[in-house]
Amino acid sequence: MIGNDIVDIKKARSEGSWKQARFIKKIFAESERPQIISTGSPFLNIWRMWSMKESVYKVIVQSGEERFLNPQKLICTFEDEKNGFVTYNGKNYATQTLRTSNYIYSSHTKDAAQSEVINEILHVKDPNEQSKMTRLALFQRVANMLEYPLKKLSVQKNKQGVPKLYHSNEPLSLQFSLTHHGNYGAYSLLKELKSKLDD
Amino acid sequence: MISGLKEIIKPYIQDEDAFANLNEETDFINDLKINSANLVDVVLDIEDKYDIIIDNDAMDSMLDVKSALAVIESKVAAK
Numbered sequence: 001m002i003g004n005d006i007v008d009i010k011k012a013r014s015e016g017s018w019k020q021a022r023f024i025k026k027i028f029a030e031s032e033r034p035q036i037i038s039t040g041s042p043f044l045n046i047w048r049m050w051s052m053k054e055s056v057y058k059v060i061v062q063s064g065e066e067r068f069l070n071p072q073k074l075i076c077t078f079e080d081e082k083n084g085f086v087t088y089n090g091k092n093y094a095t096q097t098l099r100t101s102n103y104i105y106s107s108h109t110k111d112a113a114q115s116e117v118i119n120e121i122l123h124v125k126d127p128n129e130q131s132k133m134t135r136l137a138l139f140q141r142v143a144n145m146l147e148y149p150l151k152k153l154s155v156q157k158n159k160q161g162v163p164k165l166y167h168s169n170e171p172l173s174l175q176f177s178l179t180h181h182g183n184y185g186a187y188s189l190l191k192e193l194k195s196k197l198d199d
Numbered sequence: 200m201i202s203g204l205k206e207i208i209k210p211y212i213q214d215e216d217a218f219a220n221l222n223e224e225t226d227f228i229n230d231l232k233i234n235s236a237n238l239v240d241v242v243l244d245i246e247d248k249y250d251i252i253i254d255n256d257a258m259d260s261m262l263d264v265k266s267a268l269a270v271i272e273s274k275v276a277a278k
Contacts, residue, residue, distance in 0.1 A: 007236075017240050026239050026258065050236060067228075069238060070259040128213075131232075161229045181234060 001175050002117065002190050003058030004107040005051040008182025011127075012047050027053075027071040035078060044104065048084075048097050049076040051106035056086040056093040058177055059108055062162050103184045107177070114193055115175075121186040134178050134185030138165075141189060142174065200268055207244045211237040223265040238262075249275055 017023045024033065028049065036045045053074040061067055075087040081099070085092045086108070097106040102123075109117055122137055124130045139153040142165065152168045155178075165172040175190040205221055212218045213232035217225060227233045233241065242258050245251070245267070251274035253261075260266040 012236075015236075015240075017243065020243070022243055022246075023239060026242065026255070054235060067262055068259045069235075069242075069261050070255050071239070072255050157229060161226070 001059045001062045001110040002107065002177050002188045003055040003062065004105065004119070004177040004179050004186055004188040005054035005058070006121065006179045006181050006184050006186045007047045007051050007104045008184045009044075009047070009101070009103055011182030013043065018043065018046050029072045029075050032075050032077075035076065038078070044099065045078075047104050048078075048099065048106065051104050052076045052084055052086050052095045052097065052108075054179075055095055055106045055108040055177075056088060058162075059093070059110055060088060061160055062175075062177075063110075067160060103181075105186060107188050109188075109190065116191040116193060118189040118191055119186060121184060124180070124183055124185050127182055130180035130183075130185045131178075134180050134187055137185070138176060138178065138187040138189065141187070142172075145191070146172075200271060201264065203248065204245070204264065204267060204271070207248060208233065208241055211241060221264065223268070224263070226263045227267075228262060241267075245271060251275060251278065 012018065028036065032049065036042050053071050053076060056074055073088060076084060078084045082096055084097065085094050093108050095106050095108045097104060103121065105121055107119065118141065120137055120141065122133060124133045135155055139150055142148065142153060143150040148167050154166045155163045156166055157163050163178055165174050165176065177188045179186050208231065211233045214230065217230040225231060227238055228235065242253055242261060246253055249271055253270060253274065257270045257274070261270055
């Protein structure tokens with residue numbers, strides 16, 4: 001399984017609520033608050049932690065747990081600029097974060113050793129098209145990879161809101177995650193390595 | 200109370216049709232496409248409007264209209 005999350009830095013900055021102590025208190029457990037001011041920009045640390053939480057949360061929901069709105073249940077720890085982990089119910093989930101001047105992107109991969117991770121981040125001119133364009137980019141990649149016609153691919157969400165890929169209404173077992181925010185969208189796709197097929 | 204809630208969530212919705220048809224079963228994320236960071240803003244705005252404090256345990260369930268209304272009702276009643 002894989003989960004990802006992107007934060008458009010410009011959009012996050014324009015929405016002022018991150019500056020409010022109340023917002024911070026809803027999202028971050030007391031134990032992780034010192035990390036906000038530990039190094040570099042508090043603004044960037046806040047949104048890095050947010051994206052780490054979201055990427056791990058997506059995998060938790062994919063694995064069948066009920067959805068919840070309670071970011072404090074997911075506790076972030078930074079290891080370095082890129083690597084970190086999120087602790088949830090006593091278990092640690094490794095995350096990787098990529099930051100540019102435009103966005104912060106985090107992902108968590110379960111069973112990373114057995115798969116190759118494909119990430120693609122795209123700039124979307126019209127924020128209203130973010131979901132559509134991100135899906136299209138995913139379809140293009142999958143169509144190339146599996147030699148399916150692009151038009152036969154679709155995404156449907158299950159009851160939990162987890163998106164699944166379909167080819168001509170047949171579900172595909174591909175593991176992926178979609179995210180978009182402001183002018184950015186991204187997908188992560190797990191390509192299982194050949195040796196896995198021998199199991 | 201549902202109209203009060205509707206007013207609060209309006210700035211954050213990304214699906215106008217779902218918003219126009221809003222009812223108790225409407226899901227904030229799956230139907231209204233509210234992004235999750237904004238969902239926290241919705242909770243803060245609810246606290247302001249109804250002068251209540253929503254702790255994390257109560258917030259946990261607030262993913263759809265029905266659950267949000269239930270939390271507001273119980274917190275307002277407890278004032």
